[in-house]
Amino acid sequence: MNIPLVTVLGRMTIAFLGLTGAVTTFATRSLLHCFEPPIYRRQIGRQMLEIGYYSLPVVGLTAIFTGMVLALQSYVGFSRFSAESAIPNVVVVSLTRELGPVLAGLMVAGRVGAAMAAELGTMRVTEQIDALTTLSTEPFKYLIAPRIVAAIVTMPMLVLVFDAIGILGGYLVGIYKLDFNEQSYLRNTIDFLEFMDVFSGLVKAAVFGFLIALMGCYHGYHSRGGAQGVGTATTNAVVSASILILTANYLITELFFAR
Amino acid sequence: MAVPRIAISGLRKSFGPKKVLDGIDVEVAIGESLVVIGGSGSGKSVLLKCILGLMQPDSGSIRIDGEETVGLRRAERARVMRKFGMLFQGGALFDSLRVWENVAFGPIQSDRVPVDEAKQIALQKLGSVGLTPDVGELRPAELSGGMQKRVALARAIAREPEIIFFDEPTTGLDPIMSDVINDLIVQCVKQLGASTISITHDMASARKIGDRIAMLHEGKLIWQGPVAEIDRSGDAHVDQFIHGRAEGPIRMQVRKG
Numbered sequence: 432m433n434i435p436l437v438t439v440l441g442r443m444t445i446a447f448l449g450l451t452g453a454v455t456t457f458a459t460r461s462l463l464h465c466f467e468p469p470i471y472r473r474q475i476g477r478q479m480l481e482i483g484y485y486s487l488p489v490v491g492l493t494a495i496f497t498g499m500v501l502a503l504q505s506y507v508g509f510s511r512f513s514a515e516s517a518i519p520n521v522v523v524v525s526l527t528r529e530l531g532p533v534l535a536g537l538m539v540a541g542r543v544g545a546a547m548a549a550e551l552g553t554m555r556v557t558e559q560i561d562a563l564t565t566l567s568t569e570p571f572k573y574l575i576a577p578r579i580v581a582a583i584v585t586m587p588m589l590v591l592v593f594d595a596i597g598i599l600g601g602y603l604v605g606i607y608k609l610d611f612n613e614q615s616y617l618r619n620t621i622d623f624l625e626f627m628d629v630f631s632g633l634v635k636a637a638v639f640g641f642l643i644a645l646m647g648c649y650h651g652y653h654s655r656g657g658a659q660g661v662g663t664a665t666t667n668a669v670v671s672a673s674i675l676i677l678t679a680n681y682l683i684t685e686l687f688f689a690r
Numbered sequence: 691m692a693v694p695r696i697a698i699s700g701l702r703k704s705f706g707p708k709k710v711l712d713g714i715d716v717e718v719a720i721g722e723s724l725v726v727i728g729g730s731g732s733g734k735s736v737l738l739k740c741i742l743g744l745m746q747p748d749s750g751s752i753r754i755d756g757e758e759t760v761g762l763r764r765a766e767r768a769r770v771m772r773k774f775g776m777l778f779q780g781g782a783l784f785d786s787l788r789v790w791e792n793v794a795f796g797p798i799q800s801d802r803v804p805v806d807e808a809k810q811i812a813l814q815k816l817g818s819v820g821l822t823p824d825v826g827e828l829r830p831a832e833l834s835g836g837m838q839k840r841v842a843l844a845r846a847i848a849r850e851p852e853i854i855f856f857d858e859p860t861t862g863l864d865p866i867m868s869d870v871i872n873d874l875i876v877q878c879v880k881q882l883g884a885s886t887i888s889i890t891h892d893m894a895s896a897r898k899i900g901d902r903i904a905m906l907h908e909g910k911l912i913w914q915g916p917v918a919e920i921d922r923s924g925d926a927h928v929d930q931f932i933h934g935r936a937e938g939p940i941r942m943q944v945r946k947g
Contacts, residue, residue, distance in 0.1 A: 557780055558779070
C-alpha cells in the first residue's frame with residue numbers, strides 16, 4: 432500500500448500535538464497538587480535524599496573531571512595567543528552558566544529520572560497505584576507532587592556543589608599542571624564571576640529538575656504491559672528528559688543573555 | 691424495600707470497537723456477597739474498576755447507598771471511596787513500606803489516625819487474618835504469596851469498610867491456602883457485616899464466599915441467582931464454565947479485555 436507523504440506527516444503532527452497536550456495536562460495537574468493540602472512532607476524529604484544526597488558521588492565525579500579537562504583544553508587554545516590569564520575566568524563562567532546545570536541535569540536524568548519511571552511503572556503494573564486510590568490517597572499528591580517538589584528544590588543545590596567541585600578541578604590542574612600562581616588563579620576566578628552567571632545556572636537547574644521529575648513520573652505513571660512496558664517507560668523518561676533539558680537550556684540562555 | 695448498597699444499571703464500557711461491558715444490571719443488598727464468575731478477559735476486572743471510579747464508564751448508572759457515583763468530582767469521590775475496601779489480585783502491597791505500615795496506610799494517610807494508634811489497629815487486623823506481630827516488621831517482598839494475600843486482606847479491612855471487593859482472591863495459591871483465604875474472607879466479611887463483590891474463576895471459592903453468583907460473558911450478565919441454584923441454571927454457558935469443559939458455547943478470548 433502506498434501511503435502519501437502528507438498522510439504520514441499529518442499523522443505525526445497529530446500524534447505530536449496529542450502527546451504535547453497530554454504532557455501539559457499532566458504537568459498542570461501535578462503542579463496544582465504540589466500546592467494543595469495534604470502535603471506529604473515525609474515523602475518530599477525522602478525524595479530529596481534520593482535525588483540530592485545519593486546523586487552526590489556521580490555529580491561530584493562528573494564535576495571534578497569536567498573542571499580539570501576544561502582548564503587543560505582552554506590552556507591548549509589560549510596559550511597560542513598568550514591569553515593564559517583568561518583560563519580561570521573561562522573555567523568558572525563555563526561551569527556556572529552551562530556545564531554545571533546541563534551536565535548535572537543529564538547525569539541526574541539518567542540516575543533519578545530512570546529510577547522514578549521504573550518505580551512508578553512497577554507500581555502501575557502491579558496495581559499499587561490503583562490500591563492508593565482505593566485507600567483514599569490521591570496518587571498525584573502522594574507519588575508525583577513530592578518528586579516534583581523535591582527535584583525542583585534539590586537540583587539547584589546539586590548544581591552549586593557541581594560548580595564548587597568543578598572550579599576546584601580547574602584550580603588543581605591550573606596550579607599543579609599548568610604552573611599558575613595560586614593567588615592569581617583564585618583572584619581571576621572570583622573577580623570575573625558575576626552574580627548572573629551563578630544565578631542563571633541555578634534557575635536552569637530548577638527547571639531541569641522539574642523536567643526530569645515530570646518525565647520520570649509521566650512515563651512511569653502511564654506505563655503498561657509488564658516488565659517490557661516498564662523498560663520502555665524508563666528509556667523514554669531518560670531520553671525525553673535529556674532532550675528537553677538541552678532544548679530548555681538554549682531557551683533559558685536566550686532569555687538571560689540575548690541582547 | 692431497603693435501598694441496595696450497590697445498584698448498577700445499564701453500565702457500558704468499550705475499548706475501541708470492543709464492548710467489554712455491554713449493559714450490566716445488578717444489585718447487591720446490604721450484607722450480601724455477590725460473586726461474579728466468567729472467563730479470563732470477560733470484563734470482570736473492568737466492572738470492579740468502574741465501580742471504584744478507577745475507570746470512567748461510557749454510560750450507565752452506579753449507585754452506592756442510593757447515591758449516583760458516575761461523574762462524581764474528585765473530592766466527592768474520595769468521600770465515597772471511604773466506604774470501599776479492595777483486595778487486589780496480586781496483593782498490590784506497597785513494597786517500599788513494612789507490612790504493618792501497609793495495613794495502617796489507610797488509617798494514617800486518609801483518616802489521620804495517630805501512628806501509634808494506627809499500628810495497634812494494624813496489628814489487630816493482622817491478628818484477625820492469622821499473622822503474628824513480628825510479621826508486621828517484615829517487607830512484603832519477604833512474604834510468600836499466601837502471606838501477601840493475608841496482608842492485603844488485612845489492609846482491605848483495616849478501615850472497616852462497608853463494601854469490599856475481592857479480585858481473584860485465590861488465584862495463584864495452592865488449594866489449602868485458597869481454602870484458608872476463603873475462610874478468612876467469610877469470617878472477616880461476617881464480622882464487618884459488609885457487602886462484597888468478588889470476581890473469580892475458582893468455583894470452589896465462589897461457592898464458599900458467595901450468597902449469589904452472576905456469570906459475565908461477552909459483556910453481559912447471562913445468569914444470576916443464589917449459589918445453591920448454580921448447578922440447576924439450565925444455561926449451557928454456565929454449565930460449561932462451572933464444570934470447566936473445553937467444549938461448549940464459550941470460546942476463549944485471545945486478546946485482553
